[in-house]
Amino acid sequence: xxxxxxxxxxxxxxxxxxxxxxxxxxxxxxxxxxxxxxxxxxxxxxxxxxxxxxxxxxxxxxxxxxxxxxxxxxxxxxxxxxxxxxxxxxxxxxxxxxxxxxxxxxxxxxxxxxxx
Amino acid sequence: xxxxxxxxxxxxxxxxxxxxxxxxxxxxxxxxxxxxxxxxxxxxxxxxxxxxxxxxxxxxxxxxxxxxxxxxxxxxxxxxxxxxxxxxxxxxxxxxxxxxxxxxxxxxxxx
Numbered sequence: 001x002x003x004x005x006x007x008x009x010x011x012x013x014x015x016x017x018x019x020x021x022x023x024x025x026x027x028x029x030x031x032x033x034x035x036x037x038x039x040x041x042x043x044x045x046x047x048x049x050x051x052x053x054x055x056x057x058x059x060x061x062x063x064x065x066x067x068x069x070x071x072x073x074x075x076x077x078x079x080x081x082x083x084x085x086x087x088x089x090x091x092x093x094x095x096x097x098x099x100x101x102x103x104x105x106x107x108x109x110x111x112x113x114x115x116x
Numbered sequence: 117x118x119x120x121x122x123x124x125x126x127x128x129x130x131x132x133x134x135x136x137x138x139x140x141x142x143x144x145x146x147x148x149x150x151x152x153x154x155x156x157x158x159x160x161x162x163x164x165x166x167x168x169x170x171x172x173x174x175x176x177x178x179x180x181x182x183x184x185x186x187x188x189x190x191x192x193x194x195x196x197x198x199x200x201x202x203x204x205x206x207x208x209x210x211x212x213x214x215x216x217x218x219x220x221x222x223x224x225x226x227x
Contacts (some may be wrong), residue, residue: 006159032213044160044205044217093159096216103148103167104210107159 002028004096006108007059013115014052018082021111023094028063029074030096036068050077084115118206119143122218130226135193139206145215147206151180151191154203156221163204164191187219193217196225 001045003026013019032051036044048064050056050071058064066088068080077096082089093110097103121140129135137151147168148214152160166173166180179192185188193200203220210216 004159013181029158033217035215043219046217058122091157095159097213102151103213104162104165104217106162110157110159112157 002026002098004030004106004108006094006111008111010112013084013113015085015115016083016106018080018083018116019084019113020058020078020080021094021113023077023079023096023108024093025075025096025098028096029099031074031099032097033071033077034095034097035069035077035079036095038093044093047079052113055087056061059087065067081113084113086115089113089115117198118219119146119169120206120216120218122204122206122221124221125219126140126222126224127157127186128224128226129196131198132195134188135146135196135200135223135225137191137193137204139189139191139218140187141158141208143208144184144187145210145214147211148209149180149182149189150215152205152207153200154205160205193198193223196223198227200223201225 005024007022035047047062048056049057050069056069071077095105095107150165151163154160164178180188205217205220
């Protein structure tokens with residue numbers, strides 16, 4: 001399967017600061033990338049869908065000014081959590097759809113964010 | 117409004133037996149369904165998928181069945197192995213490449 005890499009795997013930041021999470025497709029071009037958030041023992045909650053070169057589409061209830069998504073190239077999307085608060089602590093996972101190759105999406109390893 | 121539901125939060129199966137994980141959905145516009153396996157603190161790993169125009173897809177020990185009239189799909193794992201112990205998520209795709217995930221079922225395969 002296609003390889004999607006996320007970085008960092010773990011990050012701790014202070015309240016009020018911003019933190020950036022990168023999602024890279026390593027061996028394919030990804031026209032569409034997705035950002036999910038997972039709370040303990042819950043499902044994956046879609047936050048936003050990003051297409052290369054255009055603005056991300058955010059799901060209802062997700063603050064676009066707080067969760068900045070940039071998809072500058074076909075292999076990289078970034079999620080920046082701005083002015084982080086402890087309630088933003090969560091497991092963030094990105095996924096990507098292979099350009100021109102079907103409907104399967106492949107996930108990164110996920111990033112644990114802890115805001116203290 | 118949970119469009120994709122996995123009503124069994126957990127399932128225990130003896131090694132070598134069949135594991136059946138179920139998933140129900142409400143949106144008839146879903147056209148593609150996927151199953152993922154997830155370990156704690158890791159991203160989901162793709163297992164198998166099925167298009168809405170099919171009713172069965174098989175890949176090794178994994179078979180997915182789709183019953184469109186009942187809006188139900190299931191994942192069969194046979195024979196089950198201890199390494200299959202994980203959380204399994206079903207997902208459904210709408211035409212706009214929006215993927216909705218179920219709440220997951222924790223499978224425990226007993227040796």
